[in-house]
Every structure is written in C-alpha cells, then in structure tokens.
Amino acid sequence: MPLHIETPLVRSQPLSLLSAKDVWLKLDALQPSGSFKLRGVGALCEAHVRQGKKRFISSSGGNAGIAVAYSGRQLGIPVTVYVPETTTARAKQLIEQEGAAVVVHGASWQEANTLALAQLDDDTAFVHPFDNETMWQGHATMVDEAVRAGVEFDCVVLSVGGGGLLSGVVAGLDRNGLSKMPVVAIETAGADSLSQSVQHSARIELPAITSIATSLGAKQVCENAFNLTRTHDIRTHVVTDLEALDACERFLFDHRILVEPACGASLAPLYSAQPPALDGLKAPLVIVCGGATATVEQLRLWRQQLGAAA
Numbered sequence: 465m466p467l468h469i470e471t472p473l474v475r476s477q478p479l480s481l482l483s484a485k486d487v488w489l490k491l492d493a494l495q496p497s498g499s500f501k502l503r504g505v506g507a508l509c510e511a512h513v514r515q516g517k518k519r520f521i522s523s524s525g526g527n528a529g530i531a532v533a534y535s536g537r538q539l540g541i542p543v544t545v546y547v548p549e550t551t552t553a554r555a556k557q558l559i560e561q562e563g564a565a566v567v568v569h570g571a572s573w574q575e576a577n578t579l580a581l582a583q584l585d586d587d588t589a590f591v592h593p594f595d596n597e598t599m600w601q602g603h604a605t606m607v608d609e610a611v612r613a614g615v616e617f618d619c620v621v622l623s624v625g626g627g628g629l630l631s632g633v634v635a636g637l638d639r640n641g642l643s644k645m646p647v648v649a650i651e652t653a654g655a656d657s658l659s660q661s662v663q664h665s666a667r668i669e670l671p672a673i674t675s676i677a678t679s680l681g682a683k684q685v686c687e688n689a690f691n692l693t694r695t696h697d698i699r700t701h702v703v704t705d706l707e708a709l710d711a712c713e714r715f716l717f718d719h720r721i722l723v724e725p726a727c728g729a730s731l732a733p734l735y736s737a738q739p740p741a742l743d744g745l746k747a748p749l750v751i752v753c754g755g756a757t758a759t760v761e762q763l764r765l766w767r768q769q770l771g772a773a774a
C-alpha cells in the first residue's frame with residue numbers, strides 16, 4: 465500500500481480565464497505530509513523496510529524531512545532528522561509532530577548533513593531529498609494518475625529544486641508513452657541552478673541560495689535532471705521571488721490552498737496573460753507541489769521584506 469494518496473485533479477477556472485489556456489491542477493499540496501515529496505519518499509522508505517532497514521535518517525529541514533517523518537510513523541520505523549540552526553521553528557514542529565527526533569547541528573545544511581551521514585550503519589537508511597531512482601518512480605505516480613483521469617494536457621509545469629520532481633515527472637511521461645511532451649521547469653531567481661546549468665551547458669553549482677523559496681534551494685541539481693535537459697523537451701524559466709509570492713497569495717484567494725513560494729513559482733506564469741514560458745502550449749498540467757512550512761504570517765513577513773527591498 466503506497467503511503468501517498470491519489471490527489472484531486474481539477475480544472476482551474478480563474479487561471480484558465482487569466483492565461484487563456486485550459487489550466488489543470490494536480491493538487492499534491494493535499495498529500496498528508498503537505499507536499500508531493502511523500503510520493504517518492506514513501507516509495508523509497510517502503511523499499512528500505514523490505515530490505516530490512518530499522519531506522520531512517522534525513523538531513524532535510526523541509527518537506528523531504530517531513531515526508532520521511534510521516535513515512536516512518538506510518539511504517540513503525542524510528543526517524544531522526546538532522547537540521548541546521550537556520551531551520552524554522554515551524555519546520556521542526558512539523559517533523560516532531562510526526563513523532564521523529566530532530567537534532568539541530570551547525571550553521572548550514574552541510575554541517576547537519578555531515579553529522580547525519582556519520583550516524584549510518586547497516587540497519588539505517590539515509591533518505592536523500594531528491595537524488596534517488598526509486599524516489600523518482602514514486603513521484604512518477606502523479607503522471608499515471610493524470611493520464612488515468614483522461615485529462616487532455618499538452619505540457620507539464622513544475623518547480624525545480626534539486627530536480628527530483630522533474631526526474632519523476634519525466635519518468636512518468638516516459639512510462640505513459642508521452643516522452644515528447646514539453647515540460648516547463650520553473651525556478652526562482654537565486655535558486656536557479658537548472659536554468660543556469662542549461663545556459664552554461666554544464667551542471668553548475670550556485671555560490672549561494674538567495675531566494676525565499678528555500679524548498680528550491682539546492683545549489684546544484686542532480687545529474688539525472690541535468691541530463692534530461694539534453695534528451696527531453698524541457699524549457700527552463702525563472703521567476704522573481706515577488707512573482708512567486710504574488711502567486712501564493714492569489715492562489716490562496718482563488719483556490720483556498722496555502723502553498724510555499726517554491727510552489728508559487730510554478731503558478732506564477734499562469735497568473736499573467738499569454739505567459740511567454742507557455743508559448744504555443746494550450747493545456748498545461750500544473751503540479752501544485754505544495755509545501756507544509758508556509759503560514760499566512762510568513763507570507764505577510766515576506767511581503768513586507770520584498771516590499772521594502774523594491
């Protein structure tokens with residue numbers, strides 16, 4: 465039994481009117497862990513249990529860590545999540561609420577991750593947030609569901625962090641005979657590691673993450689995601705933090721679902737008339753990837769910060 469749920473797939477009337485396209489929303493914000501990550505993380509955790517693992521370790525203070533904590537609780541496996549001091553109280557609360565232990569260590573993710581890796585033994589599985597083939601096969605189920613629903617979409621719009629979601633969606637398109645379908649891969653400026661890699665024809669590493677969309681904050685995308693840009697029709701597109709934040713607020717108003725800027729990034733192009741990123745495309749399937757760490761209060765704070773900077 466998979467740990468994720470089959471999510472609703474709805475046509476958005478407000479976004480369809482605005483963008484003059486048939487906009488389909490795959491509502492993975494409604495996964496019990498609050499983001500699409502549960503699909504792949506759940507599949508990977510189940511595989512680890514079959515292989516006899518007795519503990520899970522994660523070093524993600526975001527939606528991957530929350531999904532590992534949720535999966536561990538469902539499977540009766542103890543989970544420890546190693547996070548840096550910068551992790552928000554809300555994220556720690558969400559992980560602990562799933563019964564996992566949180567260990568705070570170091571000023572940056574690198575230090576927390578090093579401590580996490582030092583705990584590994586034969587009984588313990590380390591769950592990487594985006595770079596794993598079994599995880600991608602789990603993410604791919606969202607495409608299976610959209611195809612099974614019989615909806616006629618002509619492209620997929622999604623957000624890119626480390627490229628696990630992109631890898632999973634392309635795997636899903638491939639296994640459903642849709643290898644040629646365009647994928648619009650969106651990042652925020654300051655977390656645009658895929659877009660810059662495509663521009664430089666090399667898998668570059670960003671010096672730092674400067675976007676509020678921390679769930680997209682992988683300095684380097686996984687090799688698989690970069691390689692896919694050479695074999696598939698993947699169109700990268702970068703939006704500003706302000707555009708992503710605007711999209712979060714408007715999406716909350718239109719669809720009554722609160723998502724992180726990481727997800728607002730994918731929605732942002734649909735909130736403009738004739739978005740250039742979707743030129744020639746008529747029926748986008750937008751992966752509403754969600755994100756559990758967003759709060760109304762946090763959106764307000766970002767609005768103030770970005771307003772002050774503008």
Ligand SMILES: *Cc1c(COP(=O)(O)O)cnc(C)c1O
Nearest residue numbers: 527625626627628629726754755
């Ligand atoms: C992890 C995450 C992403 C990016 O997924 P990758 O697999 O890292 O590319 C986008 N949005 C949300 C809400 C996420 O949690």
